[in-house]
Amino acid sequence: MPAPDLVTAELTLTGRITTASNATFLGSIGDAAVVYKPIRGEKPLWDFPDGNLAHREVAAYLVSEALGWSIVPRTWLREGPFGDGMVQLWQETDPEQDAVDLMPADEVPETGWKHVLDGQDEEGRIVALVHEDTAALRRMAVLDVIANNADRKGDHVLEMADGHRYGVDHGLTFHSDHKLRTVLWGWVGEKLSGEELDGVGRVSEGLKGELGRNLAELLTAEEISSLAARCAALRAVGRFPGPRGEMPAVPWPLF
Numbered sequence: 001m002p003a004p005d006l007v008t009a010e011l012t013l014t015g016r017i018t019t020a021s022n023a024t025f026l027g028s029i030g031d032a033a034v035v036y037k038p039i040r041g042e043k044p045l046w047d048f049p050d051g052n053l054a055h056r057e058v059a060a061y062l063v064s065e066a067l068g069w070s071i072v073p074r075t076w077l078r079e080g081p082f083g084d085g086m087v088q089l090w091q092e093t094d095p096e097q098d099a100v101d102l103m104p105a106d107e108v109p110e111t112g113w114k115h116v117l118d119g120q121d122e123e124g125r126i127v128a129l130v131h132e133d134t135a136a137l138r139r140m141a142v143l144d145v146i147a148n149n150a151d152r153k154g155d156h157v158l159e160m161a162d163g164h165r166y167g168v169d170h171g172l173t174f175h176s177d178h179k180l181r182t183v184l185w186g187w188v189g190e191k192l193s194g195e196e197l198d199g200v201g202r203v204s205e206g207l208k209g210e211l212g213r214n215l216a217e218l219l220t221a222e223e224i225s226s227l228a229a230r231c232a233a234l235r236a237v238g239r240f241p242g243p244r245g246e247m248p249a250v251p252w253p254l255f
């Protein structure tokens with residue numbers, strides 16, 4: 001649980017992210033800079049009819065905590081100037097780093113990068129969608145598989161100066177139908193490391209106890225059993241899954 005002052009101290013709005021499709025505000029609680037997304041500002045979505053995005057974002061934070069890798073910045077529910085919503089600690093990113101990028105297909109380095117797909121730019125040149133091959137980003141891909149994230153765009157990866165990677169915008173997660181849409185496809189078929197499997201094991205275990213009880217406040221029972229099934233399947237197969245199903249495997253736009 002967040003420290004009590006983050007729940008009760010006044011949340012002051014300082015700005016608004018105007019590119020966002022839902023109402024997304026910047027604010028502060030004392031010294032802490034936060035993102036605030038009021039439930040009232042959510043646009044209804046035909047493909048996510050149950051619950052609300054704010055609850056899914058908090059659920060993603062709880063699962064990230066159970067994994068133990070601090071992928072999702074601290075996220076909680078509280079009241080703000082536009083009513084109940086989700087609040088998340090703001091993270092100052094390093095503008096010099098790009099974990100997910102577009103580059104000419106013939107310039108993708110041999111090592112350090114994973115090549116996801118090729119497209120054509122306006123001039124007909126072949127452009128590659130790539131992402132870094134780092135442990136931090138792999139862990140985010142593991143979170144996305146078990147959370148069934150339908151919206152892992154390039155801009156939902158935050159590059160921290162020390163190499164840490166935070167993931168944000170987890171409103172489209174935990175559906176009981178397969179909906180994995182991500183730009184992080186670089187490890188398809190690769191074996192999960194022992195550490196990665198241990199993290200998934202912690203989620204499986206947690207679902208039988210406190211994590212399960214906390215998620216019951218946020219997700220439907222069907223969504224929670226689907227989460228448990230995805231964890232079990234990933235541990236049994238032990239490898240990063242590939243795209244499947246009818247829906248596009250990457251979100252649009254990619255960033």
Ligand SMILES: Nc1ncnc2c1ncn2[C@@H]1O[C@H](COP(=O)(O)OP(=O)(O)OP(=O)(O)O)[C@@H](O)[C@H]1O
Nearest residue numbers: 019020021022024035073088089090091155168169
């Ligand atoms: N906790 C955070 N710390 C730093 N930057 C953040 C944080 N949360 C979001 N951002 C930045 O703000 C952008 C918009 O936030 P987010 O994607 O969560 O909002 P949204 O309302 O879902 O927007 P959209 O519909 O455009 O995806 C993100 O792409 C990211 O660059």
Ligand SMILES: [Mg+2]
Nearest residue numbers: 020155156169
């Ligand atoms: Mg977004």
